[in-house]
Amino acid sequence: MIRRFLPLLILLAVLMVAAVGLRRDPTILPSTLLDSKAPLLRAALLQDGGMPQTAELQALLPQGKPSLLNVWASWCTACLQEHAALQRLAASGVTIFGLNYKDTDAAAMAWLRERHNPYRAVFVDPQGILGRDWGVYGVPETFVIDGQGVVRQRIVGPIDDRALSQQLAKLSR
Amino acid sequence: MANIRRWLALLLLMLLMAPMARADDTGQIQFHSPQQAAQYQHLLQEIRCLVCQNQSLAESHADLALDLRLEIAQALKRGESPEQIKARLVKRYGDFVLYRPPLRETTVLLWFGPALLLLCGLWVVWRVIHRQESQA
Numbered sequence: 285m286i287r288r289f290l291p292l293l294i295l296l297a298v299l300m301v302a303a304v305g306l307r308r309d310p311t312i313l314p315s316t317l318l319d320s321k322a323p324l325l326r327a328a329l330l331q332d333g334g335m336p337q338t339a340e341l342q343a344l345l346p347q348g349k350p351s352l353l354n355v356w357a358s359w360c361t362a363c364l365q366e367h368a369a370l371q372r373l374a375a376s377g378v379t380i381f382g383l384n385y386k387d388t389d390a391a392a393m394a395w396l397r398e399r400h401n402p403y404r405a406v407f408v409d410p411q412g413i414l415g416r417d418w419g420v421y422g423v424p425e426t427f428v429i430d431g432q433g434v435v436r437q438r439i440v441g442p443i444d445d446r447a448l449s450q451q452l453a454k455l456s457r
Numbered sequence: 458m459a460n461i462r463r464w465l466a467l468l469l470l471m472l473l474m475a476p477m478a479r480a481d482d483t484g485q486i487q488f489h490s491p492q493q494a495a496q497y498q499h500l501l502q503e504i505r506c507l508v509c510q511n512q513s514l515a516e517s518h519a520d521l522a523l524d525l526r527l528e529i530a531q532a533l534k535r536g537e538s539p540e541q542i543k544a545r546l547v548k549r550y551g552d553f554v555l556y557r558p559p560l561r562e563t564t565v566l567l568w569f570g571p572a573l574l575l576l577c578g579l580w581v582v583w584r585v586i587h588r589q590e591s592q593a
Binding site: 311313314315316411412419 | 507508510520521524528547548549550551553
């Protein structure tokens with residue numbers, strides 16, 4: 285009896301492996317930063333004129349509350365796509381920091397002026413050197429940092445604000 | 458005759474353009490020694506570009522690959538060993554950046570899976586032959 289159905293069982297097993305394997309997106313890589321302290325991020329802030337200012341992300345992180353670090357650029361179309369989601373999150377009280385990746389201050393400033401600015405502060409990384417410390421390999425990327433300054437998740441590509449706010453709520457508890 | 462000449466001209470043109478296909482930023486980097494240049498070329502072959510994942514750093518024209526090539530070149534010139542450089546890239550991007558992943562628990566199947574499948578196949582073949590012999 286078992287012998288008879290063995291080929292069918294093998295076929296089912298192969299199909300199951302294929303179904304799982306084909307649905308995985310191989311371009312989305314796990315971050316090596318997960319569950320470790322966020323790398324030190326100290327850089328100039330994006331600002332509208334005035335004296336240049338340097339800040340440290342670690343000093344700005346809200347204590348005991350999760351926040352986001354969103355890596356973006358004005359030349360990145362997927363960033364435009366996720367901008368509304370970031371705004372909804374910011375409006376609901378989520379602290380979002382920006383890392384302006386391989387961009388010019390003028391272009392980034394104009395981009396933010398045209399749309400609403402969802403960021404608490406934006407660090408500038410014109411050469412993409414800071415992004416490398418975070419293992420950034422494309423924009424947009426979003427890091428979820430918990431209340432203790434530990435990286436809990438990385439999202440490659442545009443974010444889904446509904447799923448993300450659920451996760452943030454879990455981290456706030 | 459005219460046709461052959463046209464083909465020859467095309468062939469010549471293609472031969473002349475061949476070096477351009479390989480011309481990139483790597484030619485501009487001045488290393489301290491030929492060994493260092495060789496180490497550099499070797500590292501580029503071993504490290505995967507994260508943007509176009511089926512290309513090595515040497516092959517990729519992605520912006521990030523260019524940045525990483527420069528980073529590797531500068532690190533080599535500072536006197537870092539290829540092992541140190543690889544370790545730093547693995548720490549940042551994970552084992553995935555290496556074309557030859559290290560042998561550990563999570564990669565055992567990757568390393569020995571093909572051999573395992575071959576053994577399974579041999580076992581099936583042996584069974585089939587055995588059965589035919591016993592029936593004959």
